Amino acid sequence: MKTLNAKIIFFLCCSILFLACKKENKQQEANKLAAANKQLNANATANAVLASCCWIGTTNQANATMEAYDPVLTSWATPKWSFKPTTALGFNATSEIPLWGYVNDLKVRNNNHWGSGQVITAQAERLSVIAKYPGGQRIWATGFPADAGVHGMEILPDGNCVVAAAGTNSGTGGNYIRIYSSSQAAPNQYVNTIYPLKAAHQVLWDPVNNCLWAIGDSLKKYAYNTAASGGTVSNPKLSLITSYSLSSITPWGHDIAPYDGDTNKLLVTTNGGVYVFDKSAGAFIPNAITGAAQRTFVNSVSTLPGQNTMVQTYKDPGCPINGWCSTHVDFYNLTTGAFLYSRTVSSAGFYRGKSFDPNYL
Template identity: 50%
Template sequence: MKNIMMKAGNSCLGSVCLNLTVFAGLVLSMASCARQAEQPPLKDPQPKNTGPKTELATCCWVATTNEVLNRIEVYDPADASWNSSTMKWSWMPTTALSYNATSEIPLWTAPTDIKVRNNTVFANTAQVITATSYRLATIARYTGTGTKGQKLWVMGFNDTTSLHAMEILPDGNCVVASAGKKWPQGWIRIYSSSQPSPNHGVNTQYYFASAHAVLWDATHQVLWALGNQLRKYKYNTVISGGTITNPKLELDTSYDSLPSPWGHDLAADVNNPDQLLLTTNGGVYTFHISTGTFDSIPGAAYGSFTKSISSQPGQNTLIETRPSSGCPLYPASDWCTSVVNFYNAASGAATGSRTVSGSAIYKAKAFDPNYY
């Protein structure tokens, strides 16, 4: 195992889920190149809601970002086949969900991130989703009184922005990560999304080259961010010097060198709150919070250009996506795949896969509503 001690300098996470039926299959994946320019996807005019309806997020379904149909799609690994008839839920911004047809919906192209979180800050909500595409970041209702998927907060961006992730904080404010179009562009912003319009757009920006992921860690009460390095930020309106209406972050520690260049994704290790899971252009790693060190993930789970990673509790399972030729947009869109891969978290051995034929998946993440 590769163990690297990183230099620390001064300067959203966890999951608890129920058991899931074990599945089998063969893994199909191949490494590819890093994600570059935005590609216009084909459009599906309306989201489809198929399969059984539920008022609570079933843990742990898997949410995918399908850039062919330009929507979020949620599946159950217990289903041997993933298709429109087995899909548990799907989502994209529509006018029926209160999104503006002129100023908001056209910005939703190529979805890049999806999370479901327990959060009751917004009136009559129990859970929310956060989602990004290249130029749109949003919080939407998942459970509670009201229409599932309805807009709660949204922010659009110009065409120089390349959004890759967002996280909601416990107080209802959120953090958005932009990788930028060219090196060394990139930033994270904290928004006052907990506030009513027009004050919900107040934000503070922090330069961060190639920012790709943000993750709230409720165990340690910090925000992790991944780009050309791994950073730990404090967030508390007293500690960070902001207010809930004008929130700020405070950089606590910067791990100056990743074990290989260019971070892509960041997730909780649901079986160990002292660890994070992260991917880069070069490989897949665990980060030990208490020691500030990285280890390479063993076996087949270690692979270059892995675009997303997350873990399933109780099953000792990792979920990953890597670019592959089965994607209908590949190789022109060299970040996509139609295959979601599963691995044993301890050994890294492949344990199965699911294919969504005709899809262009960037990320596949455990659809897990809980923080630690």
């Protein structure tokens, strides 16, 4: 009888241990995302000093190069930092580098998934890239067909990423956002799911509300890897929370950005103007942007942290490169919309020029 009791006790102990381990494994993945998101909220990356909160990250389509400049300097003759893919940085000479063309979007983020402290997301024509910052060494890259029209890219706290593809003017290709398992080791780093969004132009991770914002013909808010979606870090999924119409402002969104000093607001640009969105109210604030800062065809918008300054690039008919870029980045008073100053590179074709800030929210 003692032997039987001992066996029963041993079996019960093993069962309890197994169930505890199973529960721990289920929570492990969620804990990883929570820890990574906490890192963003706390701005606790050890290398956070690497990227200046006051630099402006630009996409220069004249030379197909990502460039960062210091707005304090009146001369932008020499960038503080630059990036384009090369074989020396680990990019493939035949399947990746030839896809790099007109540069569209650049972000720097605190993310230690690959041990580098900070990374950039860089999107240029048919190639989207995650690379180490500031060195630019390749982490991940993927190509797109010519009609995808990818305009924006964002990295999530766990190392996965999302791109926004606008398609062509004739309506072909693109018109979606697409999430990738970029955090995973080869060969599992390209698992992806597509979500329709007409004329998708930009995506932005919101670490305060733990959600993803996307702009196209509407403003959309997505949850990431919820129990209902069945998403995991190796097979990531988005769930649409709410879709907000642009009918109260003007159509065709271009960019979204945090609003300095108020995590409940987003800056939004469309073909027709610059606007402020109230997250908790789920509505655009009437006449929030006035003065010279309220103008059409603004390709990018952002703010300089703690400086009450808005940064814009817009469709400048005087740009010698194409019909949608600019030779200058413009700065405005965030409160009044009054023009402050511009920084110009006469040979440039800036599509976007935004606050190059890893502690963006």
